[in-house]
Amino acid sequence: MERGSWRKWVASAAVVGMLALTACGGGGNTSSSGGDDKASAASSETKTDFPKKSVNLIVPYAAGGGTDATARALAKEAEKHLGQSIAVVNKTGGGGAVGFTEGATAKPDGYTVTMVTVELTTLHHLNLTPVTYKEFKPIAQINFDPATITVRADSPWKTAQEFIDYAKAHPGEVKVGNSGPGSIWHLSAAALEKDAGLKFNHVPFDGAAPAVTALLGGHIDAVPVSPAEVKAQVDAGKLRTLAIVDDKPSDALPGVKTLEEETGIKTTYLGPWRGVVVPKDTPDDVVQVLTDAFMKAADEPAFKEYMNNNGLGIVIKDGAGFEKLMEEADQSFGELIPALGLVK
Amino acid sequence: MLLQAFFDVFQFNVIGILILGVISGIAIGSLPGLTATMGVALLLPLTFGMSAVTGVLLLIGIYFGAIYGGSISAILINTPGTPSAAATTMDGYPLAQQGHAKKALMVSTISSGVGGTISVFFLIFFAPILADWALEFSAAESFALAIFGLSIITSIAGESMVKGLITGVAGLLIATMGLDPVSGFPRFTFGEVNLMNGLNFIPVMIGLFAASEAFKSMESINFQDKVKVTLNKAGLKWPEFKRIIPTILRSTGLGTFIGMIPAAGGDVASFVSYNEAKRFSKKPEEFGKGALEGISAPEAANNATTGGAMIPLLTLGIPGDAVTAVLLGAFLVQGLQPGPLLFQNHGEVVYALFIGMILANLLIIICGLSGIRLFVKVLDVPKKYLTPTILVLCVIGSYALNNNFFDVWVMMISGIVGYFMQRYGFPASPVILALILGPMAESNLRRALVMSEGSYSIFFTRPIACTLIILAILTLFTPLFRYLWNNHKKRKANSEAI
Structure with a gap:
C-alpha cells in the first residue's frame, strides 16, 4: 500500500514537472530569440574559422x-x-x-x-x-x-492586347484570381491595373493552386500567377498564357512574349x-x-x-x-x- | 504497358519500400500532431535519390497509412491521431471502454482498407470524368458543402442539443480569428503574429481530446485500478461485418467525392459520412455509444478521400489539399508533371502507381489486422505511465506541427478548457467541426459574393450549391421534425387511449 502510493506520487510529480518544463521552455524560447548578442559575435569571429x-x-x-x-x-x-x-x-x-x-x-x-x-x-x-x-x-x-496573364484556352482573348482592351472597356468585370488579400499575385495584378489604367474584380483564394483550379473550372477569367503554376495546364492546352509580365520571356513557357512586347505597356515587374x-x-x-x-x-x-x-x-x-x-x-x-x- | 507496370511494382525493393511507407505512415498517423502531410513532407527529400515509382509510392504508403493510423489512437485513447480521425472517437472510444477495442480496430482497419481500395478503382476508371466534374465546384458549392457539414452538429451534439450548439457556435467564433479572407484585416489577433492565420485547429484538437482526457485520468491516477477494462477477445463476426457493408460503400462514395473537390479532405468527409450513416441507420440512438457503423463510416470515408484527392492531382496537376501539394512536389522533382499529359507521356508510371496504391490499401488491412494484438497492449499500460506519456506526446506533437511553441500553449489551454467541458457535459466534436468548416464556409461565402458582385442568387441558381443548402436545412431540422412527429404520435396515441 505504502510503496504503491509512493510510486503514484512520483508519477504525478513527473507530470507536474513536465508541465513546468513545458512552461519554462516557452519562456526560454522567447527570451533567447529576442536576445541581442552583438558584442560576442563581433569579437569571436575571425576570417578563417567560420564555420x-x-x-x-x-x-x-x-x-x-x-x-x-x-x-x-x-x-x-x-x-x-x-x-x-x-x-x-x-x-x-x-x-x-x-x-x-x-x-x-x-x-x-x-x-x-x-x-x-x-x-x-x-x-x-x-x-x-x-x-x-x-x-x-x-x-x-x-x-x-514573373507574373503572367493567363486565361482559359477557350476564352475570347487570344492576345494580351485583346485582354487589356476588353478590361479597359469593362471596368470591374474581369475576375482575376489571386493567392490571398495582400499576396504577391494580388499586388502584381494591382500593379498592372494601375499602370494600364484598368479595374479588375480581384477574387482572393487560399493560395495560387486554388485560383488556377477556379480558372480551369471557368469560375474566374484570368490569373496573374507564375509560369510554373500554370505550365502543366498550358502544355495540356487547357489554359493560355497571353504574356509574361517581365523584361524577358520565361524559359518555362517558351514562345510567350512579354507584356511590353505584346502591348507596349510598361509596369513594375513584381513577382x-x-x-x-x-x-x-x-x-x-x-x-x-x-x-x-x-x-x-x-x-x-x-x-x-x-x-x-x-x-x-x-x-x-x-x-x-x-x-x-x-x-x-x-x-x-x-x-x-x-x-x-x-x-x- | 500494364505488364511493364506490374514488373515495375512487383520488385523486392519497391514492395519493401511500400511496406516501410505504410508502417511508418501508420505510426505517424497514430501519434497526435504528426499528420499525414507532415510525414509525407519529412520523407520527401529521401525520395530524391529513388526512381519515380519507388519514391512516389513511399510517400503514398505514408499518406494512406497515416490516414488509417489516426483511428488507432482515436479508438484506444480517445485521441484522434489526425484530424480525419476526430469523428472516429465518437464511437470508437466508447467501444474500447466497453472492452471491444479489438472489434473496433478490426472495423476501422477493414473499412479503411476497403474504402481506400474502392476509391483507387474510382480513380482508375473514372478519373477524367470525375475531375471535370470536380472543377464545377466553385466557391458557392464549397460554401454550401461547408454549411451542410456544419448542420451535422445537430447529430454529433451528444446528449444535450443545447450544449452541442453552444460549443459549435463557440468554435465558429474562434474560427473568425485571423486575417479576413477578403480584405486581409487582422481580426482578434491582438497584435500577435502567431494568431494572424487564426488558431491552428490541430493543437486545439489535441488539447480538447488528448490533453483533457489525460487531465481527467490524473484525477484517478492515485487510486488502484480495480475496475480495469477487460479486453474482450471476440473479433468482428461475419453478420456484423455484413451489416456494415452498406455503410462502408456509402462512405466510400462520399469520401471519394469529397476528397476530389478542392479544399475539402478527410476531416470533412469523415464527419459527413458519420452523419449519413446515422441518418440511414435503423438504430440512430446507438451512435455515440459504440455503434460499429460509427467507426466504419468515418474510416472508410477518410481513406476513400485518398483516392479521391489523387484524381485532380494526377489528371489535372492540381493539388486539392496539403498532402497532395507535397506529392505534386515529389512528382516534379522526378521530372514528372502531373496533368493530362502524364497519362500520355508516362503511362507506365501511372499504371505502376495505380497498382501500388491498391497494394498500399491491402497492406493497410494486412499490417492493421496483424498489428491489433500489439495496439491493444496500450490499454494494459497503467494510467500512471500512460497519462504522462500521452501528455508528453501532446506537447511534442503540437510543437512539431510548426516548430512553434505558441502551438503548445494553445494545446495546453485547450486541454484545460476541454477538461472542464468534459466535466460539465459539453461535447468537443462540434468545436472541431466548427474550426474545420468555419473558415471554409466564411472564405467561400465571401469569395462567391465577390464573384457574383454581391448577388446572393449565386447560391440558389447553381444546382449543386442549391441541393447542398437544402440538404443542410433538412439535416439541421430533422431532429426537430422527429421530436414534433413523436409528440404528435404520442398525443394521437393518448387521445386514442382516452
Missing part, C-alpha cells in the same frame, strides 16, 4: 512547400562549399512573419541563415509585422518568378523572389564565406536541374544586387499597398 559547426537555415514556411523544397535543394549543394552541414528549420506562422522575426533576432554570428521571400517586403506595409528587409544583411538571391540573408550585425568576413558558398551552390547543375524541373526562374544575385532588389520591391509595395486600401 566551425553546422549552420541552421530558417525557412518561414511549412515543410513540403515550394520555399521549403527550394531551401532544401539549395542547402544540399551549399553544404559542399561550406564544409559544414546545413539544417533546415521550418518556423511557420503569420504568413512568414514568425520565421522572419526569428531570423532577424537570431545571434548575428552566421550560424543562423534565413531563407526570405518577397513577403519580407510586403508584410510590414500591410502592418502585419514590424520586421523589414533592413534588419538583414543579404547573402544571395537565387530565384525570381515572388527568394534569397538567403543573415541578421544585419553579422560580421562581413562571415557574410563573405556564406555568400561564396550559396552563390556557388546556386550555380551547381543539380540545383539548376531542380529549379528547372519545378519551372522556377533562376535569378542569381550577390548581396549588393539582392539588397537593391529588396529596396526597390519595398518601395513599390510601399506605394501600391496603401493605394489598394489594404493598410489597417
Whole structure:
C-alpha cells in the first residue's frame, strides 16, 4: 500500500514537472530569440574559422512547400562549399512573419541563415509585422518568378492586347484570381491595373493552386500567377498564357512574349523572389564565406536541374544586387499597398 | 504497358519500400500532431535519390497509412491521431471502454482498407470524368458543402442539443480569428503574429481530446485500478461485418467525392459520412455509444478521400489539399508533371502507381489486422505511465506541427478548457467541426459574393450549391421534425387511449 502510493506520487510529480518544463521552455524560447548578442559575435569571429559547426537555415514556411523544397535543394549543394552541414528549420506562422522575426533576432554570428521571400517586403506595409528587409544583411538571391496573364484556352482573348482592351472597356468585370488579400499575385495584378489604367474584380483564394483550379473550372477569367503554376495546364492546352509580365520571356513557357512586347505597356515587374540573408550585425568576413558558398551552390547543375524541373526562374544575385532588389520591391509595395486600401 | 507496370511494382525493393511507407505512415498517423502531410513532407527529400515509382509510392504508403493510423489512437485513447480521425472517437472510444477495442480496430482497419481500395478503382476508371466534374465546384458549392457539414452538429451534439450548439457556435467564433479572407484585416489577433492565420485547429484538437482526457485520468491516477477494462477477445463476426457493408460503400462514395473537390479532405468527409450513416441507420440512438457503423463510416470515408484527392492531382496537376501539394512536389522533382499529359507521356508510371496504391490499401488491412494484438497492449499500460506519456506526446506533437511553441500553449489551454467541458457535459466534436468548416464556409461565402458582385442568387441558381443548402436545412431540422412527429404520435396515441 505504502510503496504503491509512493510510486503514484512520483508519477504525478513527473507530470507536474513536465508541465513546468513545458512552461519554462516557452519562456526560454522567447527570451533567447529576442536576445541581442552583438558584442560576442563581433569579437569571436575571425576570417578563417567560420564555420566551425553546422549552420541552421530558417525557412518561414511549412515543410513540403515550394520555399521549403527550394531551401532544401539549395542547402544540399551549399553544404559542399561550406564544409559544414546545413539544417533546415521550418518556423511557420503569420504568413512568414514568425520565421522572419526569428531570423532577424537570431545571434548575428552566421550560424543562423534565413531563407526570405518577397513577403519580407510586403508584410510590414500591410502592418502585419514590424520586421523589414533592413534588419538583414543579404547573402544571395537565387530565384525570381514573373507574373503572367493567363486565361482559359477557350476564352475570347487570344492576345494580351485583346485582354487589356476588353478590361479597359469593362471596368470591374474581369475576375482575376489571386493567392490571398495582400499576396504577391494580388499586388502584381494591382500593379498592372494601375499602370494600364484598368479595374479588375480581384477574387482572393487560399493560395495560387486554388485560383488556377477556379480558372480551369471557368469560375474566374484570368490569373496573374507564375509560369510554373500554370505550365502543366498550358502544355495540356487547357489554359493560355497571353504574356509574361517581365523584361524577358520565361524559359518555362517558351514562345510567350512579354507584356511590353505584346502591348507596349510598361509596369513594375513584381513577382515572388527568394534569397538567403543573415541578421544585419553579422560580421562581413562571415557574410563573405556564406555568400561564396550559396552563390556557388546556386550555380551547381543539380540545383539548376531542380529549379528547372519545378519551372522556377533562376535569378542569381550577390548581396549588393539582392539588397537593391529588396529596396526597390519595398518601395513599390510601399506605394501600391496603401493605394489598394489594404493598410489597417 | 500494364505488364511493364506490374514488373515495375512487383520488385523486392519497391514492395519493401511500400511496406516501410505504410508502417511508418501508420505510426505517424497514430501519434497526435504528426499528420499525414507532415510525414509525407519529412520523407520527401529521401525520395530524391529513388526512381519515380519507388519514391512516389513511399510517400503514398505514408499518406494512406497515416490516414488509417489516426483511428488507432482515436479508438484506444480517445485521441484522434489526425484530424480525419476526430469523428472516429465518437464511437470508437466508447467501444474500447466497453472492452471491444479489438472489434473496433478490426472495423476501422477493414473499412479503411476497403474504402481506400474502392476509391483507387474510382480513380482508375473514372478519373477524367470525375475531375471535370470536380472543377464545377466553385466557391458557392464549397460554401454550401461547408454549411451542410456544419448542420451535422445537430447529430454529433451528444446528449444535450443545447450544449452541442453552444460549443459549435463557440468554435465558429474562434474560427473568425485571423486575417479576413477578403480584405486581409487582422481580426482578434491582438497584435500577435502567431494568431494572424487564426488558431491552428490541430493543437486545439489535441488539447480538447488528448490533453483533457489525460487531465481527467490524473484525477484517478492515485487510486488502484480495480475496475480495469477487460479486453474482450471476440473479433468482428461475419453478420456484423455484413451489416456494415452498406455503410462502408456509402462512405466510400462520399469520401471519394469529397476528397476530389478542392479544399475539402478527410476531416470533412469523415464527419459527413458519420452523419449519413446515422441518418440511414435503423438504430440512430446507438451512435455515440459504440455503434460499429460509427467507426466504419468515418474510416472508410477518410481513406476513400485518398483516392479521391489523387484524381485532380494526377489528371489535372492540381493539388486539392496539403498532402497532395507535397506529392505534386515529389512528382516534379522526378521530372514528372502531373496533368493530362502524364497519362500520355508516362503511362507506365501511372499504371505502376495505380497498382501500388491498391497494394498500399491491402497492406493497410494486412499490417492493421496483424498489428491489433500489439495496439491493444496500450490499454494494459497503467494510467500512471500512460497519462504522462500521452501528455508528453501532446506537447511534442503540437510543437512539431510548426516548430512553434505558441502551438503548445494553445494545446495546453485547450486541454484545460476541454477538461472542464468534459466535466460539465459539453461535447468537443462540434468545436472541431466548427474550426474545420468555419473558415471554409466564411472564405467561400465571401469569395462567391465577390464573384457574383454581391448577388446572393449565386447560391440558389447553381444546382449543386442549391441541393447542398437544402440538404443542410433538412439535416439541421430533422431532429426537430422527429421530436414534433413523436409528440404528435404520442398525443394521437393518448387521445386514442382516452
